[in-house]
Amino acid sequence: MGKKELIIGMYVDDLIVINARAEDIDSFKHKMVGHFLMSDLGTLSYYLSIEVRQVKESLMLGQSGYASMLLERSGMAECKPCVTTMEERLKLMKASTIAKVDATLYRSIIGGLRYLVHTRPYIAFAMGYVGSFMEDS
Template sequence: MAAHFRMSDLGALTYYLGIEVRQGKEELTLGQSAYASKLLERSGMAKCKPCVTLMEERLKLTKASTAVKVDATLYRSIIGGLRYLVHTRPDIAFAMGYVSLFMEDPREDHWAAVKRLLCYVKGAVDQGIIFPKTDGSRLQLIVFSDADMTGDIDKRWSTSRVLIFIGSAPISWLLLKQKVVVLST
């Protein structure tokens, strides 16, 4: 390419669009610790106590909540930040998708779920995706899928989740609302 375009070599990639790239001898790591820290500061959660779980067990929120309204602009801004953080954090994808359902009219109980998610991020701010270097002969495609049973209590839809690995590294993840109402397992 240098023969056809004027260019300069800036060395190994270390940072791109908020994603930190660390290249070691045995692995390549993608993370967003600086971005996550800025998101925590912007949300006022920089000094929160970290927690080890994303959400309360069996948490069921509804759009018809009668709790006090919260600042919708801040709520949407934080959800947008969490959406960008999902690029290197598939572990938060489901919880982020769930709290995204309430962006139209966020309430105090919805905000509490977002704050819990931010506390989880605080406790795992340095996490990311690790791609171990291999010779390629031991790579195996592994796919996990799951669905919650009518997790959306407003429309009674289920959410499907898919996580695809090559070896031990996640390469793709997806959350998708099922368009069919399931009445039984």
């Protein structure tokens, strides 16, 4: 293997540096300090509402804190967990006699669910289904 390849993720002024060899990461950080004022926050544990756990040779991602905040914001913090993400054969209609919900809050919750799909792909169908009700027809 001739090249030392790094994967670098950047969000605003934060960098995540990934490589199989710690020496390559240290070399990169040393070069960066020569050009920029920066600090090393150590091993990644939390980034953009995604919890990161590193064990041996694996990486586990989660968003339990973000999911709890989303449940709280939607008024569902006390709901009970269930096995399925959506009731089977659920039929929803845009035309309804019940009072309309706050459209801004609904869009915000749908956006939060879309972000939650990164670590919980099994909710994608249910999120897409309820997301189709964001606009009046």
